[in-house]
Amino acid sequence: MSLKSIILGCLLDAPSHGYEIRQRLKDFFKRSHGINEGQLYATLKKMEQDGLVTKEIVHQEKNPPRKVFFLTEKGKEQFNSWLMEKDGTDFSGFDFFGAFPFLEKSTFFKHLPPSRVLEFVESQVKLEQLKLEEFKRVRGRMLERGVNHYRVRVIDFGIDLQQAKIQWLYTLSRDLEAPE
Amino acid sequence: MSLKSIILGCLLDAPSHGYEIRQRLKDFFKRSHGINEGQLYATLKKMEQDGLVTKEIVHQEKNPPRKVFFLTEKGKEQFNSWLMEKDGTDFSGFDFFGAFPFLEKSTFFKHLPPSRVLEFVESQVKLEQLKLEEFKRVRGRMLERGVNHYRVRVIDFGIDLQQAKIQWLYTLSRDLEAPE
């Protein structure tokens, strides 16, 4: 699941064609800078074959014809079963590494002299702070556009996480400055 | 990078053979439940070809011979350049979805009646709380074993994140209970 689920959800919001799906996802789930074409069209093709969506070709005067996709019953079912699936059922691992790639690095900080770690941590803090401000600006724009409440909550989480990262980086640098 | 970097770091901690690397990574970076064999051996082979590691075969009486890997100078360089690389330089996306898969779902909650959302959020809270307790236990065990300070900090981040998740889920459920 994943790109597929997101496309399913997106088509439940409203039927649309590849190019438009890309735009809509770019606005919100901007993993990298919008989903890449390659996989989008490939996934849509696969989903059609699997009977999750149907296609309707809409001709236009000026632009190339659009291929508009609609969810089928099967598609809706699959979306719902994804939606109700529980996450994080697997207790056997540290899933939080993905939340902050910097953690993987800090696992090996013992191989660096403290002064270099401090330097590195401080430059990372600056980056994370810029990002925090960017997220706050995005939140502001979302409110202006009257985005759905749940989606505002999503970026709220992003902001919380960002603050937690900065907080944690400060703790690290305090550890390093303090004579142990 | 990623599995490769982790293996490099692991071999910098101490040279070792495939099976042992797996054990060591299982102890700490337990993504899923220890790295899967398939990719481990494949990656090691590739790394040897690329001149990042060298191999030494150690015969044993009872068990199959071990292939012990050592970092080369090139391997150390590559590890260092990974270590000093900055993370999160890309500002164009919402990287925090990966931190909490539940977020992807909540993006589509508008398609569910509030009562079902509430139900779902509450069951997720319980899960996250169990996980939080598990992380705290793991932290305790790490202290007992005298694990490197930076690595304790890593699980501290995991605990912070876990608390942030629970906090956020509570906010969501309060939103739902409150008459808007």
Add this chain to the structure above:
DNA sequence: CCGATCATGTAACGGGTTACATGATTTC
């Protein structure tokens, strides 16, 4: 005329997952 936007795609590659295969030794 250049570059952006609309709209579709293909091809090659890389990394990870699942599942299976082998074979000896140790433990219950």
Add this chain to the structure above:
DNA sequence: GAAATCATGTAACCCGTTACATGATCGG
């Protein structure tokens, strides 16, 4: 005698990324 541990691996598959290709129209 079954199951776990030690230790190696292969093969098929899925998903994602990068980069490229096409071709029309519109704005400066």
